[in-house]
Amino acid sequence: MPVFGLGKKTALxxxxxxxxxxxxxxxxELHGAAGRxxxxTVRETLGHFEDQERSQLVWSLAWEQPQLYQWLRKEPRLEENDAVAxxxxxxxxxxxxxxxxxxxxARHVSRAQFEGFHALLREAEPRLYAAAELDPGSSxxxxxxxxxxxGLQVGLDVxxxxxxxxxxxxxxxxVAHRQLTLAxxxxxxxxxxxxxEFVDQARRGPYEANLAFLTALAHxxxxxALEVGPERRAYLAQPHVHAELVQAAEVSVFRPGYAVPHMPFADANLFAMVFSLAGMQAEARRAFELTEGVVTRSPWEQLxxxxxxxxTTRRRLARTSK
Incomplete structure (x- = not known):
């Protein structure tokens, strides 16, 4: 796991x-420029990257600063014939x-929220299709x-x-594999x-290390989706779940030199949370150490x-458990 200028704060x-x-x-840098x-600068920075790296950078902006929508939709320099824009x-x-x-x-989301949600997704789709037409080789x-x-529930075939x-x-x-897993x-x-079944198939191919995080995501x-308490604990306590999580971590986050461009701590946070929930405190300690104290909003916001x-509560539990 690269340090990316954060020093050597790898201790728990x-x-x-x-x-x-x-x-x-x-x-x-991209977030700072967008915030200002x-x-x-935003356009030039994104222009230096292609496909998966560009995708991860734009998604970083979308998830961390969704309010940028209010600026971008009115930005006069954002051109209709610019694929990146x-x-x-x-x-x-x-x-x-x-x-x-x-x-x-869904039961806690109001009708007004759903209407706004769907309207915005319908607004986004033509822009994304335009980007695909302008840059047909990009994923x-x-x-x-x-x-x-x-979000629009267009159906599994689509x-x-x-x-x-x-x-x-x-x-x-x-990003594409993550989105299909969630769908x-x-x-x-x-x-x-x-x-x-999809995650298992994806992991059998040549991109096992790159897609190992899907195992943690799927579990x-x-x-x-299960009730908090005995039902959830029973699922995560199953031996095959533990074995799959360990194997996925060993080929990815626990492997020396493993790195994900522009997402240096995302997988470590994901595995730390899943190991913690599964009561696998030794593995959770290893994953927490790899986060170097950097907390990503996802997946912790699910709790x-x-x-x-x-x-910090889950990390303390991992640190103090035998």
């Missing part, structure tokens, strides 16, 4: 903190839509269309076609069985909006 007692861009210097509404506006519109909906279960617009399609469009252009695309969740368009989504408190 490293100060917990949230960083702009989640600890990646390029993403930090410096369109030329349309991609950014489309993905940020999707991110803003999800912030309007909130991350709550990035299709990741946005996957997320929009999930979702799968969008996924194929993404991976035809960038095989092993992490296949029981709470969206699929089932636990479909989700796990987390399955667990979070509490106070992500810092839930992270």
């Amino acid at each position: 007692n490293a100060k917990a903190r949230m960083l702009l861009g989640n600890g990646d210097p390029v993403a930090e 509404r410096e369109w030329d 349309q991609l950014l506006l489309g993905v940020v519109t999707v991110g803003y839509a999800w912030s309007v909906r909130s991350g709550l279960f 990035a617009p299709w990741t946005g269309l996957l997320a929009a399609g999930r 979702i799968r076609r969008r996924f194929e469009a993404a991976i035809t252009r960038t095989p092993g695309d992490r 296949l969740c029981k709470k969206w368009l699929g089932s636990h069985e479909l989700m796990h 987390l989504e399955h667990a979070m 509490s909006q106070d992500v810092m408190t839930v992270y």
Whole structure:
């Protein structure tokens, strides 16, 4: 796990903190420029990257600063014939839509929230299709269309076609695989069985290390769909779940030199949370150490909006458990 200028604070007692861009210097620069509404710098920075890296950077902006939608939709320098500009506006519109909906279960989302959510997703789709037409070799617009399609519940056939469009252009695309995994969740368009089957198949290919995080994601989504308490604990206590999580971590976050461009601490946070929930405290300690104290909002927000408190509480448990 690279340090990216954060020093050598790898101990379990490293100060917990949230960083702009989640600890990646390029993403930090991009977020800073976007926060200052410096369109030329934002456009130039994104222009240096392609496909998966560009996709991860625009999604970083969309999830961490969804309010950028209000600026970008009125930015006069954002051109309709610019693939990068349309991609950014489309993905940020999707991110803003999800912030309007909130991350709550559907029963807790109001009718007005759903109406705003769907209207924004319908607004985003033409921009993403425009980006795909302007840059036909790029997978990035299709990741946005996957997320929009999930929210609009366009059906698994359409979702799968969008996924194929993404991976035809960038095989092993992490963002596309993540989006299809989420779409296949029981709470969206699929089932636990479909989700796990897809993840297992994806992991058998040549991109095992790059896609190993999907195993943790799938088990987390399955667990979070169950009732809090004995039912969830029983699922996560199963030997095959433990074995799959360990194997996935060993080929990815626990492997020396493992790194994800522009997301240096995302996988470590994901595995730390899942290992913690599964009661696998030794493995959780290893994952927490790899976070270097950098807290990413996802996935901790699934447990509490106070992500810092839930992270530090879970880390303390891992540190003190035998």
